[in-house]
Structure formats: structure tokens, C-alpha cells
Amino acid sequence: MAHRNARLTVFGRRLLVARVCSGRPVAHVAAEMGVSRATAHKWIRRWRTEGEAGLTDRSSRPRTTPHRTAAAVEDRVCGLRRSRKLGPARIGPIVGLPTSTVHRILTRHRLNRLAWLDRPTGQIIRRYERDRPGELIHVDVKKLGRIPDGGGHRSLGRQAGRATRNNMGFDYVHSAVDDHSRLAYSEIHGDEKVATCAAFLARAAAFFHSQGIDRIERVLTDNAWAYRKGLAWKEVLAGLGATGKLTRAYRPQTNGKVERFNRTLLDEWAYLRPYTSNDERTAALADFLHTYNHHRCHTALDGHPPISRVNNAAGQYT
Template sequence: MGISRATAHKWIRRWRAEGEAGLHDRSTGTVIRRYERDRPGELIHVDVKKLGRIPDGGGHRTLGRQAGRATRSNMGFDYIHSAVDDHSRPAYSEIHGDEKVATCAGFLIRAAAFFHSQGIDRIERVLTDNARAYRKGLAWKAALAELGATGKLTRAYRPQTNGKVERFNRTLLDEWAYLRPYTSNTERTDALADFLHTYNHHRCHTALDGHPPITRVNNAAGQYT
């Protein structure tokens, strides 16, 4: 139906608790205030999402929970490194086997190259959580220096400060990682590029008046709204 699992469960809970009355729109007309940087590249949000790897033949979504849990043991994890531009919202992701400082630093350099290819010439600041790789990693600090960017950390115990990439992570799970029962980790990995292209070039974004992120990146100079 084009909605996330979380949204579907919310409506089911309302219906079970209140019947048909629970399905009525509860909008109060409150204005939602979103902070947003003035131009692309002014602030990039970076985060890592940890996902269990899928064994050949599929995990619990394919085989059922009990059988999937047995085949999944000792499979390890994928670490999805993602970066989102605060103003225009294009996203870039890579899958790695860890979140060590060298991996994070290499990802940042490649993310910057991606944003540059989309029309974002310079990254000014990079916002991350307080993971050690971002706080003390020399390779991370060197990557920031190479880009001429400043590192910025979220407030302790306040991950919502990095909300734009956190929201992207939820979309990543709903529309890529959990979209269908993949039969192998390779199949899920291969599907990431198509998801990112759709997200950046075709998927409507409510914060961009229903337009995909690429339309804001490609606006003529001085025309960002």
C-alpha cells in the first residue's frame, strides 16, 4: 500500500483499540517546524546502520523465524554507512564489514565525491554521533581536513540531533533492507544501488514539496527555496 510497516501497525493498533473511530484523521493543524541549512553542502549528516547478514537460501523472512534464526547464526553483520545533505536531501550509502575509523574516513571521501558529482561542490560541515571513530579517529580528522570541512558531534544521548540521516535510515530499512525476502546477502547488497537511484531521482520527498532530492541540488545558483 506504499506505507511502512510501522505505519501499518499504528493503524492496526488504533482500529483494535477504538474500532472505526480510531481510523479518523487526528491532524491538529500544528505547524511542523523543520530546521534546514540554507544551501547544499553546508551540512552533511553521517551515520552507520548495523544489519544482520542474510545466509544463502534466505533468513527468517524467507524460511520462517525459527529456521531463519538457525541458518543466520554466525553470519555476522553489514554496516551501512550513509550520508545525507541537510538542505537538498540526496543520500549516499555504502556497505562495509565494520565501522572502524579507516572505513569511516574512506567513506567520507567517497561520499564527498558523490555529492560533487551531483552538483554539491563543497562540504562545509559533517555531523555525526559520538562514536569513537568520529571523536578521536586520526584518519577521520584527516579526511575532514582533506575536504576542508569541520566535524560536528551530536549532543550526547540525543541521536535526534542527527535526525535527517536517522529518518533516511528508516526509509533505507523499509524500502530496501526489508522490502522483500532476499534469498542471499549478495541479493540484498545488489539492490542497494537501485534503491539509492530511486530515492535521489524519483522518490517524492515531503520536505521538498513532493519533489525528489536531485531537483533541489540542480536548481540554478541563488534559486534554492
């Protein structure tokens, strides 16, 4: 990539080639443009060999690195990282390498962050994203304890709140997240039975349709009984023309986008502030969803809200 004080950008190289091709001496053109004759000859040679593509910037990385760490040693470093979760400072003495070299090896193999590894297996977590909105919808249920009138332990303190929450029961937050755009829809219900899940899916599909996602192709859920055996759930799927998909048992990473949304749901809605009643928390859900879908910056979407990805896709596929 050209630096900010570069004499020749791609435009300048084209200009240099044009002037030389007009019949002027290379030395004269180089002097006019403030570069050496060797530099001018280099770009003329690349243009004659590669054409227009030869005038673009290319990586300065060498074609071969004779002193690079042996592949067997790199395999051992990666094996220690996966099996024992050791850092560069501890791996270095074991394999006889400087800490900085171990860190470069881990970075090269995308093992420098433990968050990128599946802790039980040590395998790199493969991130994926569907190509268009509606191709895959993640569905999940998050169970939350109801808040008694007057507030729970977050308002009254742990000891006082414990006495007021007896027999309060739970709220079941049903959520659906589009894999491509991260557009989300949630409802609060008193259970997670088959009829409730099926009715939620139908309303979620209507919501996505209102936002510009015309068709849902697949719905990914965990292995709850309502999703595996529920007749009403399967009827709604058939009515939508969608296919139901189940995650591997005890592998929530597969349904990771809605799992991550559940965590955001807790941080930015359920536990954002102490609520004095369950109704107050329930009423705040709509504002959170609007902010999440239309205003909240999403790191996986280059800092844009989910609705922008839906709108961009609508323009692309229409």
C-alpha cells in the first residue's frame, strides 16, 4: 500500500507509462515526476509484463523464508496450545523458542486468543454467516426469574430480596435471530410448551416479513421436546415452507448467534437496571428491541445496526 508521501500512486504510475509510451525518454519522465530512473523502469517493465494489473500495489512479503520455524516445531506449539491452553511465555521454554516467536506462530495459526478455541476440544471455533436474510433463523428460549412488586434482590439487597421472591415463577423469553443480518425478535411468555413455541414462530415470521425478509428457509433450534416432537411446531414450519434444523446435543456454539443475543438481552435489558416490578421489565423489552435492531452498532456488521444489513440485502437481491 502506498504511504501518504509516495511519489507514485496507481494514477501516477499510469501517467508515467502514458508519457513513456508517447515516445519521451524514461529519464526525462522520471525527472519530471520526482522518481529515479530505476523506479521508472521498474514500473514500465511491470506494465509490459503484467499489463494494468502490474501497476497496483503488491505485498512486500518475501516469496520464501529460509529461517522460518520448522513445521514440526510449529505443530508442537499448536498442540500445546490446544491441549493445555498454555500461553507463549510457558510454551517458549518447553519447545526452546523465544516468547515472541511462539506468539507469532500462534497468531499465524489463529490460536493467539483462547476465546477463538472451543475449550473442551481445543479446536478453532469456525465462524459462519449465511449469504442472505431469511436463509437461517436461530430460535431459543431464555428463562428468567420474575420480579416481585416492589423489586427483587437487585433493588432491595440479597437478603431482603430473597424473602420476596418465593413462588414467583419464571418468564420465558422466546427469541428469533436472523443469521445474516442479526435482526432479532423476542416475546415473553409463561412457558415453553409446543403451542407457545409454534405461535411464537408464526409471529416471528410475520415480523421478519414486515422488515423485508420475505421467506424463512431454515429454523435452527436446540433439542428441546417442543422443537423435536411438537406437532404444532412442525405444522408452522410446513406453513412457512421452512426446514427445521437441530443443533448437536450439548453444543450451544452451533446456535451461537441467538445465544450471543441472549447474553446481550441480559446485559442491556434484563439486568440493565433494578426494576421495581415484573411488568416494568416486560414493558422495557420493546424499547430494547427497537434500539438493538435500528440503532445499536454491531461489531459483526462493521458497526452498523441489523436493519441496515436487511435493507442492503433487499437492494442486492431485488
